[in-house]
Amino acid sequence: MSQATDFNDRMLSLGLARVSEAAALASARLIGRGDEKAADQAAVNAMRDQLNKLDIKGVVVIGEGERDEAPMLYIGEEVGSGQGPEVDIALDPLEGTTLTAKDMPNALTVIAMGPRGSMLHAPDVYMEKLAIGPGFRAGVVTLDMSPAERVSALAAAKGCSTTDITVCVLERPRHQAMIDELRSTGCAIRLITDGDVAGVIHCAEPEVTGIDMYMGQGGAPEGVLAAAALKCMGGQIYGKLLFRNDDEKARAAKAGITNLDRVYTRDDMVTKDVIFAATGVTDGSILAGIKREPGFLTAETILMRSKTGSVRRMTYRNPVK
Numbered sequence: 001m002s003q004a005t006d007f008n009d010r011m012l013s014l015g016l017a018r019v020s021e022a023a024a025l026a027s028a029r030l031i032g033r034g035d036e037k038a039a040d041q042a043a044v045n046a047m048r049d050q051l052n053k054l055d056i057k058g059v060v061v062i063g064e065g066e067r068d069e070a071p072m073l074y075i076g077e078e079v080g081s082g083q084g085p086e087v088d089i090a091l092d093p094l095e096g097t098t099l100t101a102k103d104m105p106n107a108l109t110v111i112a113m114g115p116r117g118s119m120l121h122a123p124d125v126y127m128e129k130l131a132i133g134p135g136f137r138a139g140v141v142t143l144d145m146s147p148a149e150r151v152s153a154l155a156a157a158k159g160c161s162t163t164d165i166t167v168c169v170l171e172r173p174r175h176q177a178m179i180d181e182l183r184s185t186g187c188a189i190r191l192i193t194d195g196d197v198a199g200v201i202h203c204a205e206p207e208v209t210g211i212d213m214y215m216g217q218g219g220a221p222e223g224v225l226a227a228a229a230l231k232c233m234g235g236q237i238y239g240k241l242l243f244r245n246d247d248e249k250a251r252a253a254k255a256g257i258t259n260l261d262r263v264y265t266r267d268d269m270v271t272k273d274v275i276f277a278a279t280g281v282t283d284g285s286i287l288a289g290i291k292r293e294p295g296f297l298t299a300e301t302i303l304m305r306s307k308t309g310s311v312r313r314m315t316y317r318n319p320v321k
Helices: 009-028 036-051 097-101 147-158 173-183 196-204 220-233 246-254
Strands: 057-062 086-095 108-115 126-132 166-170 188-192 213-219 236-242 263-265 275-280 291-293 296-305 310-319
Touching (some): 009 036, 009 086, 009 108, 009 275, 009 296, 009 310, 036 097, 057 220, 086 196, 086 220, 108 196, 108 220, 126 220, 147 173, 147 213, 166 173, 173 188, 173 213, 188 196, 196 213, 213 220, 220 236, 220 296
Parallel strands (some): 057 086, 166 188, 166 213
Antiparallel strands (some): 086 108, 108 275, 126 213, 126 236, 236 263, 275 296, 296 310
């Protein structure tokens, strides 16, 4: 690769922050308006416009869905100016469309970028996920353990009681048995209604968020985005794809996945150094939401590079014309 086509994560990172900010600012006017589709579309349009200003040869590997389901930012779409490095892009232009429509906490815009071939092409199926923050030996908790065993193992590793552990779980009927088992350990459970990328990121900063572990079933594409964040912040995530029917297995085959029972680690899902940006849309425990003040909007973005482990928090003030 020539210098011009190297993945220069340092130079590209600020551009990635702009992409994330643009999507958040565009969806801000639809906070609390009850229209999920309009909020998502505003974020998609702004994110795509901003991506196309970057000097990259980008391919969307985690996006809005298959080409026939999504007119923009679909899986396989080429973005960027066509000049510069070849990169993989994983994105969720609005993580928490329902949260935005209802003006509930923790809606984010999320995007990750790495060299071509660095991210798992996860099909749009469910994934069983388990995540913890940094500072623990590999495999201290595993998907083979029962939910209660995971809490006990993490408590032992932290040198605390199971009652001192807080687990983040997506509130869904499918998780009720797991929630009941977790309750038996005496741990606390923070239930979230949507947004499991944010749910996993919470684990990386337990002293800030109060969350030690994330578990449950959610979208596989979001699992790859969460792995990109943990690649930068530190922490472990395990994911196993779940298939409900032959159609979903066919999606996996199309994505080049042959071992349907494989458990993916963080470094399996994101194999090379990546950059990651997220901007708050509504207020949350990771980021402040978009603030309206006389004459301008303010956005808060977290920007991370796995190569250096750097985490930047940036405030952007955008005059409203």
